[in-house]
Amino acid sequence: MSPFTTLGLAASSLIERPLRTLLTSLGIIIGVAAVYAMLSIGEGTKREVEKQLSSMASRSFTIWPDWNRRRTSQSKPSFPFKESDVDEIRNIAGVFAATGSLQRNSTTISTEIGDTAANFLGVDPDYLKSGGQEMLAGENISYADIEQSAPVVVISDGIQKTLFKNQDPIGLSIKVNNIAFTVKGVTTAPDSNISFGGNADMFVWAPTSSARNRVIGGNPYVRNHIRSIRVIGDIGANFPKIEQEINIIMRRSRDIKTGAPPDYRIFSSRGWQERNAKSQKTISYLLAAMGAISLLVGGVGVMNIMLVSVTERTREIGLRMAMGAQKSDIMSQFLTEAILICVLSGLIGLGAGYGLSQISLGSEEIKMVFSPKIALLSFGSALLIGVIFGFLPARRAARLNPIEALRHE
Amino acid sequence: MKPPLIKCNDLTKVYKMGQSEVYALNGVSLEITKGEFVAIIGSSGSGKSTLMNMLGGLDKPSSGEIRINGENLGTMSGKKLARFRNATIGFVFQQFQLLPKKTAHKNVSLPLQYRRPKPDNIDVRVKKSLEMVGLADRATHRPTELSGGQQQRVAIARALAGSPQVLLADEPTGALDSKTSKAIMALLQDLNRQGITIIVITHEDEVAAYAERVIEFRDGKIISDHLQKAA
Structure with missing residues (x-):
């Protein structure tokens, strides 16, 4: 058949x-x-x-002081970080970038057109680059700006839309909590992996020094303090090793005794992923x-x-x-x-x-x-x-x- | 004298029933020539069905020799026996054995579907077979739509479709009333007159009466073998 x-x-x-x-x-x-x-x-x-795992966010750590802890018997609040901590971390093998920032949420940003609540950050030049953000107009913050404590800011395109009605804002004046800055550049908002809660489109970035001196204010314990540190590893880097090295640097810098719990926390989206x-x-x-x-x-x-x-x-x-x-x-x-x-x-x-x-x-x-x-x-x-x-x-x-x-x- | 189409020599078939041996066939020798119409009669258990299974290549003898067309069935492989059944034998069964869900045409074509190489004129041959049994107009009917007599005619057409050398009919009228039985036997007689060798197994004398030659079996042996004038 x-x-x-x-x-x-x-x-x-x-x-x-x-x-x-x-x-x-x-x-x-x-x-x-x-x-x-x-x-x-x-x-x-x-x-x-x-x-x-190949995205920027998954290659990054963010280090924050542990606000929920008090520092052993001295009952002092947890210290912010120093700018020198950032420099040390930047030298770890496998680290692509390390950048420190200061932050104040819910500042009032105003121009002649209006005002809005926004996230205000003091950053160094690497910050915007390492966040995967794109410069849309003008220039990034420079090391010279930090040195001179220049009253300049980079704004997010969300701010540009709201407070400048989409006109070219470069060189125009903008007020952060009533303190005047000059707009130096426009960039995209950071990607959603880095959460800022509300105002996700509204950002103003100033050089660390000017943000500290003019808006946020100093810290009684640490000179030139930094609120948080973002570390980006190379693609395919040994992330646990980097984390280990960060711990060594931080414990030494913050004088944490062997065996004592750290007073800072390292967040990584990698573990979650x-x-x-x-x-x-x-x-x-x-x-x-x-x-x-x-x-x-x-x-x-x-x-x-x-x-x-x-x-x-x-x-x-x-x-x-x-x-x-x-x-x-x-x-x-x-x-x-x-x-x-x-x-x-x-x-x-x-x-x-x-x-x-x-x-x-x-x-x-x-x-x-x-x-x-x-x-x-x-x-x-x-x-x-x-x-x-x-x-x-x-x-x-x-x-x-x-x-x-x-x-x- | 023509050489015999079928030649059996001292056939025996032994079944073991526990310790004892039962002879279904016990030393049967017979010859059947091409074109004969033979009735094999006997009561149940006489060995006639065993002989028929052997003639049809469905069973093998315990000893002795059975040759059809000069070929020794006893030494054939299963594959060769299947081919032999397909090409040489046409079976007609008491219970018709039609496939209930297939049309008459499909049922009749069955032997040709198993022919190797596959013939290319299956439809023509099926139609011709159905014509020979007078059911050309029932080709698309299913068995359930046909009377018992018509079903047996379809079965006969199926047996004929493969153009066999021998038509083996096992109690072909066993499931039919007497009027239909007569018609079926008349059909077989008619087919025999067209040159087809027919062997009918039966226990009824009325059926045997249609044959030219009657071989009677009892207890696995031939007790009589005679020619008669067919009814």
Whole structure:
């Protein structure tokens, strides 16, 4: 019997028993959909993690004094950092940039046009560069500005829109808490990975010295204090090592005794991202297990139905043998039937899996990716199930004795 | 004298039932020539069905030799036997054994689907077979839409479709009323007159009456073999 005729025979046998075919295929459909979902979540997670880990935000640490702690018995508030701390950290191997900043949230920024609440920061030239921000107009803050404590600022485009009605603000005057500065440059707002709470578009950056001297004020304990330090590592740098070195520098600078808890904290979005990746991996293993179990159960279902089918059609098998069907003809007839149902279910399952992945595209937590490799793999597992679980029933059919089969009631 | 189409020589078939051995066939020798219409009669257990299974290549003898067209069935492989059944034998069964969900046309085409190489004129041959049994207009009907007699005609058409050397009919009228039985036997007789060798297995004398030659079995042996004037 030609392969084409065998296929037609298998197809008509499935069509002749629609309900049974549908029920049998359900297990395989669910299994393949789960396998597909699992693989595409895994792939999506991998790509997302790669993307996140190569982004600027994931390569950065931010160091803050621990405001919640008081310094041992002296009951003094936690010290801010010194500018020299930044210089030391900048020299650690694998550090791409280190920059110190001062910050005052909710300052009032005003021009002739109006006023708004904004984040006011004192920064050095590296700050804007290392934050991945783009200069839109004018110039960045320079070291000369810091040295001279120049009354200049760089503003975010949000400020430009609100307080300058989008006209060119370079050289114009702007007031920070009623203290006059001159606008030197316009830049984009920092990306959302670095959270400033409210006023996410409203930023004014001044040189550290002028911000300290003119707006924020000095610190009674530390000369030339710095509120926080941002450290950016090189791509592929050994981040735990960098963190360790930062700790050594900070403990020495802040005179923390061996074994005493630190009075500062190092924040890194990297750890959070890695935990996130891990939890997605767990989801994907869970789905893998579900898919495998479903495929297995589905496969057993296929085998069961094929065994029933062979018993039911014993007389048909006997007749076909009497008409000249060879064992291989009978074998391939039933094997084809099992494979066909698995392949069709596999296709439907792929469709369902693809649909699921389209739905999940809107969700932030789960990333799914379509790839032909994944489709082929989940489809291949359906095919394999068909072959494995179709074999036994098909062999049973092929081994029937035609005389007894013809007499079967 | 033509060489025999079928030649059996001292056939035995032994079944082991626990310790004892039961002889379903015990030393059967016979020859059947091409174009004969033979009835094999006997009560149940006489060995006639065993002989028929052997003639049809569905069973092998315990000893002895069975040759059809000069080929020794006893030494054939399963694959060769399947080919032999397909090309040389046309089966007609008591219970018709039609595939219930397939049309008459599909049912009749069954032996041709297993023929190697696949013939390219299957449809023509199926139509011709259905014509021979007078059911050309029922080709698209399913067995459930046909009467018992019509179903058996479809089965006969199926047996004929492969252009076999021998038509083996096992109690072909066993499931039919007497009027339909007569029509079916008349059909077989008619087909025999067209040159087809027919062997009918039956326990009814009325059925055997249509044959030219009657071989009677009892306890695995031939007890009589005679020619008669067919009814």
